[in-house]
Amino acid sequence: MTTTTITSNSSNTDSKQASSAFPDLLRSEWTKFRSVKSSLWSLIVANGITIVLSVVICQAIVSRWNQRPLAERLIFDPTARSLTGIFLAQLAIGVLGVLVITSEYSSGTIRATFTARPQRNLVLAAKAIVFAVVTFITCLIAILIAFAVGQAIFTQVGAGASITSPGVLRSIIGSTLYLTVGGLLALGLGTLVRHTAGGITCFVGMILVLPGIVNALPSPWSYDIGKFLPSEAGLVVTSVVRDGAGHLLGPWTGFLVFCAWAAVALVLAGWTLHRRDA
Amino acid sequence: MIDVSNLSKSFGNTKAIDGLSFQVQPGQITGFLGPNGSGKSTTMRIIMGLDWPDAGQALINGRPFAKLTNPLYEVGALLDARAFHGGRSAYNHLLYLAQSNHIPPKRVDEVLELVGLSSVARKKAGTFSMGMGQRLGIASALLGDPGILLFDEPVNGLDPEGILWVRNFLKSLASQGRTVLVSSHLMSEMALTADSVVVIGRGRLIDSAPIDQFIGRSTQSFVIVKTPDSSSLQDILRQNGASVKARDDGSLEVTNMNCPQVGELAASNSLVLHELYLHEPSLESAYMELTQEDVEFQSVISTQAVHASN
Numbered sequence: 042m043t044t045t046t047i048t049s050n051s052s053n054t055d056s057k058q059a060s061s062a063f064p065d066l067l068r069s070e071w072t073k074f075r076s077v078k079s080s081l082w083s084l085i086v087a088n089g090i091t092i093v094l095s096v097v098i099c100q101a102i103v104s105r106w107n108q109r110p111l112a113e114r115l116i117f118d119p120t121a122r123s124l125t126g127i128f129l130a131q132l133a134i135g136v137l138g139v140l141v142i143t144s145e146y147s148s149g150t151i152r153a154t155f156t157a158r159p160q161r162n163l164v165l166a167a168k169a170i171v172f173a174v175v176t177f178i179t180c181l182i183a184i185l186i187a188f189a190v191g192q193a194i195f196t197q198v199g200a201g202a203s204i205t206s207p208g209v210l211r212s213i214i215g216s217t218l219y220l221t222v223g224g225l226l227a228l229g230l231g232t233l234v235r236h237t238a239g240g241i242t243c244f245v246g247m248i249l250v251l252p253g254i255v256n257a258l259p260s261p262w263s264y265d266i267g268k269f270l271p272s273e274a275g276l277v278v279t280s281v282v283r284d285g286a287g288h289l290l291g292p293w294t295g296f297l298v299f300c301a302w303a304a305v306a307l308v309l310a311g312w313t314l315h316r317r318d319a
Numbered sequence: 320m321i322d323v324s325n326l327s328k329s330f331g332n333t334k335a336i337d338g339l340s341f342q343v344q345p346g347q348i349t350g351f352l353g354p355n356g357s358g359k360s361t362t363m364r365i366i367m368g369l370d371w372p373d374a375g376q377a378l379i380n381g382r383p384f385a386k387l388t389n390p391l392y393e394v395g396a397l398l399d400a401r402a403f404h405g406g407r408s409a410y411n412h413l414l415y416l417a418q419s420n421h422i423p424p425k426r427v428d429e430v431l432e433l434v435g436l437s438s439v440a441r442k443k444a445g446t447f448s449m450g451m452g453q454r455l456g457i458a459s460a461l462l463g464d465p466g467i468l469l470f471d472e473p474v475n476g477l478d479p480e481g482i483l484w485v486r487n488f489l490k491s492l493a494s495q496g497r498t499v500l501v502s503s504h505l506m507s508e509m510a511l512t513a514d515s516v517v518v519i520g521r522g523r524l525i526d527s528a529p530i531d532q533f534i535g536r537s538t539q540s541f542v543i544v545k546t547p548d549s550s551s552l553q554d555i556l557r558q559n560g561a562s563v564k565a566r567d568d569g570s571l572e573v574t575n576m577n578c579p580q581v582g583e584l585a586a587s588n589s590l591v592l593h594e595l596y597l598h599e600p601s602l603e604s605a606y607m608e609l610t611q612e613d614v615e616f617q618s619v620i621s622t623q624a625v626h627a628s629n
Contacts, residue, residue, distance in 0.1 A: 062389075065418055068419075069415045069416070069419035072411060072414050072415040072418055076408065076411035076414075077406045077407050078406055144404060148404040149399060149403065150403055150407075150412075153403065153412070153416060155368065156367045156390065156396055157391050157419045158390075158420075159385040159387060159390060160385075318370040318371060
């Protein structure tokens with residue numbers, strides 16, 4: 042700890058700086074993510090709900106299967122039904138997406154973070170990548186379990202789907218991506234609002250409330266606008282059987298629209314992050 | 320070195336900083352002084368790249384903070400004692416900061432040892448006392464072994480032992496050749512710690528000087544002399560160009576003349592002296608005198624108190 046070590050330190054870093062910058066940030070954000078309880082609990086809740094609701098819903102459907110009209114059985118989507126839990130799971134993932142940034146603001150950690158790394162957009166990017174990867178992997182596991190459990194229940198009445206059936210794999214991957222991108226949308230909103238309650242309110246408003254409001258519009262408008270809303274567009278990819286009488290976008294088109302919402306939120310977030318005082 | 324030039328920053332209609340320029344030199348502790356709301360914290364936040372200035376710039380070793388890739392190696396800061404997540408352990412808080420700057424994890428253990436937090440490293444930082452929180456903040460500032468350190472009110476809320484620890488710690492950092500900028504509103508503390516001062520009021524520079532020079536600028540520096548023959552000495556001193564004021568206790572307050580001159584004049588006129596000493600103002604009284612017009616929220620009582628104590 043003398044002047045000489047200080048000088049040697051700064052010359053060391055100059056050579057290190059360019060090459061190691063972003064992986065360092067990813068490592069740093071991963072440490073941040075795994076070292077607070079809220080991350081673990083949000084993931085447990087989200088993925089627990091996905092699996093538990095699968096069992097409950099599928100069991101309920103099977104118990105009433107014989108009363109189901111034939112027309113309904115024909116358009117029955119065993120994959121989507123076994124993944125019903127994602128409707129609730131998306132809230133837990135959304136809360137986590139908001140929290141990973143707003144908890145830094147509420148605790149003051151953000152000042153430590155930005156005094157260690159003034160490249161705020163890179164910090165946000167690293168945070169988004171770590172969050173997205175962890176969410177994708179854990180949700181994929183939960184969704185695969187929910188699917189397997191659900192189909193095992195449906196086989197009792199001969200209505201189970203196989204992962205190799207057309208559209209099933211797309212639905213499984215699509216559901217996982219839906220949760221992940223929804224979380225990124227929440228992260229973007231949280232960064233814009235910088236406040237936990239405000240961020241969660243914005244997210245819930247966009248995902249759950251907005252469709253209800255647009256639905257109240259007179260008919261051609263409600264469909265034409267409605268299909269571009271985040272949850273309406275994003276959810277098409279999660280089901281195998283298409284319903285909605287052609288009022289919805291195609292699965293991957295819809296998903297791209299959903300991605301665009303998240304991208305706009307994140308880009309706006311990055312832009313304001315750079316301009317505002319921290 | 321920290322180089323602040325022509326810095327300005329407004330919040331709405333309030334000018335927090337107004338054309339502020341100063342430099343902070345290595346190898347000494349520079350006290351950053353000013354009344355509440357004078358812009359000390361805002362200035363430090365701008366130096367550390369958290370706030371954007373409206374005009375001017377703050378340079379760290381010649382570069383703006385935002386241009387530093389791994390800034391922890393160059394500058395460390397304790398800006399507020401609670402810049403950590405209460406649910407995260409002290410170790411993990413320091414680890415994520417270290418990783419972001421490619422600092423090896425073993426350095427985390429070193430700084431924890433340095434500030435005396437090793438035994439509670441795995442405990443949630445939310446359970447820490449004020450003093451432990453300050454130590455954690457200081458540990459994070461030291462992670463990259465930087466040559467420049469900023470501390471905003473580091474002794475706030477500490478017990479006497481903690482204050483002593485911080486004071487000695489800052490002194491050891493400066494003696495290693497580092498640049499140390501410490502803000503405080505505790506003048507007695509700064510008088511014991513700082514080698515130089517940067518004094519601001521209402522976002523403007525009032526003075527930037529070595530501490531004894533700053534104190535010397537106060538008009539409160541004078542010679543006290545006591546003699547049984549007060550009126551004779553008064554006349555002699557006045558004839559030789561000093562200004563003299565009689566005090567209630569019979570002693571004389573002499574300005575424009577130093578102790579040896581007063582003593583020699585008394586001796587050559589065969590006057591007996593009972594007391595002769597230089598009254599030096601404290602940092603506090605010099606500071607009070609120089610910042611009086613710049614206190615944002617001044618009460619009538621405090622102004623009167625200042626005059627009375629003078």
